[in-house]
Amino acid sequence: MDLQAKLADTEHRLAEMSDAYLRAKAEVENIRRRAEEDVAKARKFAVEGFADAMLPVMDSMEAAIGRPDATVEQVLEGVHATRRQLAAALERNKVLEINPTAGTKFDPHQHQAISVVPADQEANTVVTVLQKGYSIYDRVLRPALVTVAAPK
Template sequence: MHNQDDMRHQEAVGEPFSQSDGSPQQDEQARASEAPLAEKLARAESSLAEMRDAFLRAKAELENLRRRAREDVASAHKYAIENFAASLLPVKDSLKMALQAEKASVESLREGVDITLRQLSSALESNRVTEVDPKPGDRFDPDRHQAISVVPSSQPPNTIVNVLQTGYLIVDRLLRPALVVVAQSTTGGHAIQGDAA
């Protein structure tokens, strides 16, 4: 009866009930078996706390990286044209100086325009804007050229007869196609018959 009261008391206070007969030797064995469990629990809790701390630090670092990446992208969009604009400033300065010249000869104006054009070409090239400037006789390329008209010509068909306007690429993307006149064969039928003979 006394043992049942002990069991009820230990269950009420949440203590594990040991079915020892109350001898000191059995109580000591029970305490000895509980000690390694308590150590393991303490180590597990310590390890969990370290992992939680490491996780929170990694999460904070990732958030900082994301924030910095967003700021870098926003800055890149905002100032993407900075180098290009800086390379065009000398062109504007040259044009302003030309307008301020009071008694300029046609020859000096022409020389100034030529220098300004070279500055502009250099600014475009340094920003990877290149010309699409086909020559007469080159094959028509619909990815880089725009045919304004097709004219009878002694040239082979689909070749360029005349360039009306230069085109431009930014790196490898077409900014503006070259405007061209393309050859249409006037002797198409005769040439085919001559080949067959």
């Protein structure tokens, strides 16, 4: 094979490799663009499931407002039913209560101590819960507000 033929063969292989490189580069760019679009859609519609779970709660509240002649007992019954709907919607979306009982060991990752009070129980345990906390997928959204037993 003479030098001219080798040069032509090398130029042909270079053109093929250059074409393959450009195709691979374009494919990577398309994948990146599609991934960016998917992430944008995921961010945009991330709360869609949660919003869908909240609609029955909204319907119940609007139904209650639409009944100005309701008795106190009916209103209270409706509030309890609406609260159950809300709790179920939160639970379906993995929003769970943090509601420690008295005597539970104080956990600074889930509880926020408002005060330390003298109590007839072990030190650094929850005495009272002032406000429930909530977590989502093991991540604390809001810690439970508690009072804690003082060391003796």
